[in-house]
Every structure is written in structure tokens, then in C-alpha cells.
Amino acid sequence: MITKTVENVQEALQGVKDGMTFMLGGFGLCGIPENSIAELKRLNIKNLTCISNNAGVDDFGLGLLLHKKQIDKMISSYVGENEIFEKQMLSGELEVELIPQGTLAARCQAAQQGFPAIYTPAGYGTEVAMNKETREFDGKMYVLEEAFKADFAFVKAWKGDRAGNLIFKGTARNFNPVMCGAAKITVAEVEELVEPGELDPNQIHIPGIFVQRIFQGANYEKRIEQRTVRQKA
Numbered sequence: 001m002i003t004k005t006v007e008n009v010q011e012a013l014q015g016v017k018d019g020m021t022f023m024l025g026g027f028g029l030c031g032i033p034e035n036s037i038a039e040l041k042r043l044n045i046k047n048l049t050c051i052s053n054n055a056g057v058d059d060f061g062l063g064l065l066l067h068k069k070q071i072d073k074m075i076s077s078y079v080g081e082n083e084i085f086e087k088q089m090l091s092g093e094l095e096v097e098l099i100p101q102g103t104l105a106a107r108c109q110a111a112q113q114g115f116p117a118i119y120t121p122a123g124y125g126t127e128v129a130m131n132k133e134t135r136e137f138d139g140k141m142y143v144l145e146e147a148f149k150a151d152f153a154f155v156k157a158w159k160g161d162r163a164g165n166l167i168f169k170g171t172a173r174n175f176n177p178v179m180c181g182a183a184k185i186t187v188a189e190v191e192e193l194v195e196p197g198e199l200d201p202n203q204i205h206i207p208g209i210f211v212q213r214i215f216q217g218a219n220y221e222k223r224i225e226q227r228t229v230r231q232k233a
Contacts, residue, residue: 001196004164004214009039012187012213016040016152021049023108023153023179024062028054028081029225031172032061035189035217036154041065049073051148053104053175055085060223069093075148077101081225099128103145105175110147111182112210117146150183156217157206160190161199164208173205181210189217 006012013036016022022040026032040048041064048071055074056063065071066084073095079085088094099107100122110118119142123129133144155176158169166188168176180186193216 001163002208003162004208004211005162005193006213006215008215009035009189009217012036012189012215013039013043013152015185016043016045018045019047020045020151021051021149021183023148023150023183024050024052025153025155025174025176025179026053026061027171027174029056029061029223031156031168031174031176032056033154033156033187033189033217034061034220035215036156036187037061037064040070041068044068044070046070047072049075051075051104051108051150053101054078055082057081057225058084060221066094073097075099075104077104099123099145103128105178107145107148108175108178108182110145111149112178112180115147117144119143120145148182151185153179153181153183153186155179155186155188157188157190159192159194159199160188160211160214161194161196161208162214163196164188164211164214165196165199165204166190166206166208166211166214167199167203168205177206180206185212186210187212188214190214191217191220 075097089096103122106118124141124143129143157166159167188211
């Protein structure tokens, strides 16, 4: 029987080291690989390049790694909720590549599917397209964007089985699926780990072929980034 299961997060992250490039799933604080990020913090590896839609908040998500200045470069779409990120970027401590959200997803998916690059209309005529190849298709201009190259992808799913098949829940099905298989090694942490055959095949979002290591996580905080409530009448 095929099994991708490892015992814990420590085993799942074997092989990570300074200077690597990581993909990290999630959108805001939804569906982020909390256990993997906590272990990266504990290991204190440095000079990292992190590809993630956003950089968490000051004391949660990737903000934990920024606190310890473990990240040298962020490739993201939105970083507006993190003051530490802002300070490090403005001081020159942190290199930042901001790209359109759709382009971020497409570059992940290109890596997942084995394509070296994609053409996108997003960013043409702006700073995003500087020093990049452009080409016209059917009267419209496109920018060539290369697929990402990452050493590890860390994703978080609701359920998974020991063969690596994954099901995401609700809006946690965001950047996680396109990052599966988009790096040399994909590590999936799940809230519930089951035996092969227990998942409904029609509900599986990512097949195990895209996952190299899977483990059952624990102590998920599932923090809400911003809570807005209506005042009582």
C-alpha cells in the first residue's frame, strides 16, 4: 500500500535548510500550514525566500518568521496587515516582489503542471512588466511570467489519507491546491488523517501523486484576521 505518512512535523520537515525557497498555502490567515510554520520558526533556518499570497500578521502565520528575520525575500500579492513586514521592507531588510494575485496562482499552477512559463495580460504597461518579454496574441499584449521554482511547498488541508489524497474545506481551498506538486517536495498537514478508501473519491480535490509527505497536525488556532460586527440598534 502506498503511504506518504510521516509521524510528525519534525519528520515532515527533514531536509529544510538555510537559503531555500518555500511555497506556503493560505489566504490571509485562512488555511495556513500553522504547524509547519511553527516548526520552521523553531528550527531557526534563515535566508529564506517565501512564496505566499500574504505574510500573515505580526504575531501569527509568516509574521512569526519575520519576527526572527528568517525571511530575506517575500513573493506576495497582499501584505497590508503586517507592520513588521512594512518596517523591514521600508528599511531594506526584506526584499519584496509584489505580483498580481492571479499571476501568483498561475505561476504556481505552471510549476505544478510542468510548464516553464505562462503568458498573462496582467501587468502589461506597468512596472510589473519591466525587463520581461511581452508578446501580442489576437491584438492583445501579454507578459511572459516564469513558473516558480521552490524546494518545499507547505499546504494545509481539512482531511487527507495516508496516500496523500487531500480535501480542503471552505475558503481554505485557496492557494493550497495550486501549490501541491509545484515544488520539489510537497508537505501536507491535515486536521484529520484517515486510511485509504475512507475519503469519497468524488470529493478529493488533490490526488496523492502531488504530495510527498503528509501528517496530522494539532492545535490549530484558526485565527480570524479581522472581525467586524454591527453595533446593536
